[in-house]
Amino acid sequence: MxxxxxxxxxxxxxxxxxxxxxxxxxxxxxxxxxxxxxxxxxxxxxxxxxxxxxxxxxxxxxxxxGPFRQSSDQGYGHLGFAVASRKQVDEVADRAKQDNCLIWPPKEEPYPVGYYCGVVDPNGNYVEFSYGQPLGPGAKPLKS
CATH class of the missing domain: 3.10.180.10 (2,3-Dihydroxybiphenyl 1,2-Dioxygenase, domain 1)
Structure with a gap:
């Protein structure tokens, strides 16, 4: 049907x-x-x-x-936010380091991952800030 x-x-x-x-x-x-x-x-x-x-x-x-979310050291589940530049990824990472919530320092990975860092929110959820992915600001078309 x-x-x-x-x-x-x-x-x-x-x-x-x-x-x-x-x-x-x-x-x-x-x-x-x-x-x-x-x-x-x-x-x-x-x-x-x-x-x-x-x-x-x-x-x-x-x-x-809700309960506090206990993330595993090996876990990679996260919320993803695109930012407008690599510089902005670095700025988020610097701020998160000062706030003691940086979990992934800035890192460049092959397309489509791009440049990103990770921060943990007050409830234990991981949040990624990225530039150069095929989504959001700085998006590059996804290649098959």
């Missing part, structure tokens, strides 16, 4: 976090996201964050009441 359904679109990522206020401050400060919606239910506080201009495309939902 052919239903001609459109493909789904990824619209949000939602995570339970232990310290909601610290995580909101982290994503506001490091990722330039802003709170666009906040509500409370009987168990949780739910906050929607978005990049300016992308509120209708992709949001990040943080929910209170």
């Amino acid at each position: 052919n239903t001609h359904l459109k493909s789904p679109s990824l619209t949000h990522i939602a995570l339970h976090v232990q310290n909601l206020e610290e995580c909101i401050a982290f994503y506001q400060s490091y990722c330039n996201m802003r709170v666009i919606h906040q509500r409370k239910n009987e168990h949780d506080t739910i906050v929607w964050l978005a990049e300016s201009g992308r509120e209708a495309e992709m949001i990040f939902v943080l929910m209170s009441g």
